[in-house]
Amino acid sequence: MALDQSTVSLTFPDGSVREFPAGTTPAEVAASLSKSLAKKAISAQVNGRHHDLQWPIEADAEIAINTMADDAPALELIRHDLAHIMARAVQELWPETKVTIGPVIERGWYYDFDRDEPFTPEDLGAIEAKMREIIAARDPVTTEVWDRERAIRHYEEKGEPFKVELVEAIPEGEPVRMYWHGDWQDLCRGPHLSHTGQVPADAFKLMKVAGAYWRGDSNRPMLQRIYGVAFKTRQELKDYLHFLEEAEKRDHRRLGREMKLFHFQEEAPGMVFWHPDGWTIYREMQDYMRRRLDAAGYREINTPQVVDRKLWEASGHWDKYRENMYITEIDEEHAQEKRVNALKPMNCPCHVQVFNTGIKSYRDLPLRLAEFGSCHRYEAHGALHGLMRVRGFTQDDAHIFCTEDQIEAECAGFIDLLSKVYRDTGFPSFDIKLSTRPEVRVGSDAVWDKAEAALEKAILAVRNDYEVDPGEGAFYGPKLDFKLTDAIGREWQCGTFQADFNLPERLDASYIGADGEKHRPVMLHRAILGSFERFIGILIENYSGKLPMWLAPRQVVVATITSDADAYAEEAVAALRAAGLRAEADLRNEKINYKVREHSLGKVPVILAVGQREVDERTVTVRRLGEKATASAGLDEIVSRLSEEARAPDRA
Known part of the structure; x- marks a missing residue:
């Protein structure tokens, strides 16, 4: 404590305490310590607050002098x-x-x-x-x-x-x-x-x-x-x-135009117009995710896009999220007033409706319901950004209905599934953030203790490094967020896993326990990609458009050097397609260098050039994207080799 009102006690980072006249500035404090520190000082931390060197200190405080070395x-x-x-x-x-x-x-x-x-x-x-x-x-x-x-x-x-x-x-x-x-x-x-x-x-x-x-x-x-x-x-x-x-080189909007994948226009702001090649990427990702979900024990469902406001009122979204929802009014025949519906901004309430159909037993749990759910949210026009921020999107959504005792195992299983998906798509490592209970929340402290401990234990089962974000959980439960780092160091938050004790209560979800009584399930919200649109945008930028062979919309182009090779080129394309490859022929009367440049701009992984020599020898000249060197290979050999390269990771 200060001796009297005319002095203040300042505590330094090393724990030492010194007395100074009240009103002393950090600049004067630095000068009292050393001439070199006085020259280097730029500011101070006073009781944790960033302090100007000129501001007087009028009360006892903890102080640290900042220099340019303090980033x-x-x-x-x-x-x-x-x-x-x-x-x-x-x-x-x-x-x-x-x-x-x-x-x-x-x-x-x-x-x-x-x-x-x-x-x-x-x-x-x-x-x-x-x-x-x-x-x-x-x-x-x-x-x-x-x-x-x-x-x-x-x-x-x-x-x-x-x-x-x-x-x-x-x-x-x-x-x-x-x-x-x-x-x-x-x-x-x-x-x-x-x-x-x-x-x-x-x-x-x-x-x-x-x-x-x-x-x-x-x-x-x-x-x-x-x-x-x-x-x-x-x-x-x-x-x-x-x-x-x-x-800028990797901007998915520019690459999307160059590769002819998608476009946007003012008649449908924030909605994607997928072109054939872009839709091919989308379908490949969706088919891949479907196989991964099937193998992990999920059951795929599909729920309506337009739902009466009554469900959104019951779920709480009408009060909390209405300004972001697309509302429709319909004059129903014989109805006294218009029926108010909304395009779903999320799938959760609809999944509870599927769970609530029929009586569920504890033996049915955990029940994993997955949907590639088409959602619409009104985003401010200025916030829209290509595929990264849209108004219409499809989530790789799923909800797991389980008991409290099953949270840990389900979380661990989800992290394992997410790890496989991220590894397969080119992100072998990721960061995890655990967001814990906020001040305003539902559920007892005992339930929160159990949920947070289960999520933490599940993380530790697969890795020991994660970040805790105190108080940033959802009001209905703690959550995990998963961040990817792309090829140039940017972070993208994609996956999420959330424990919800609120929505099952609001929408009256229950199961019959081993004791024959009704119990509330825990609802686990989870997504891996977040949305197909945004994740595809991330993939395009991460790979600078040079997508892995299994995702490339056009995997092989067979380009002729001379028109005499047209028939052989078509034969090669037929063989490639028969082997499951996405292949096409370029028979245009253009020079081969022109064709190579054009298809390289389109990020085609493999170009097979064929001329009279290749026809005679039943070979192809192989040029791979990003490589100047070419190589010769037999047609049957290259079909077999590329077929193996193009297998999706879960089928390799």
């Missing part, structure tokens, strides 16, 4: 300062521009501006140059706390109406903190660096301009939002820009 606080400060430096640069270049807010986001920041003229790509270059001038000036960064009236008057005099509104929205009692970067001033909570020169001048880049409504309200002014990215070093920036280039 998280350093990056936060760099990106936050760059937001201010960018806003200063914009107003120095175009003084009439009004400023609003500029928060830190993942990998960078953005700032919203009110300006009559749109920002151009050339403008972004000019802003970057001006920002580097400001950084080179090493202007000091200072801060003061003002009262609300003074701050409002200041911004009214400067003609900054958005800042006036922001000050007015600050709750009474909270400080109105003002920052200066040199002579340029902004309203900000902080913290910030000590001078502009601490920002790496070669490790940031302005990326794009987008429209954004003020405070997210479509009835408010449309602003211009400039996005930037920033890192600690030039190499990190370079690596990130390379990552973006690679991601």
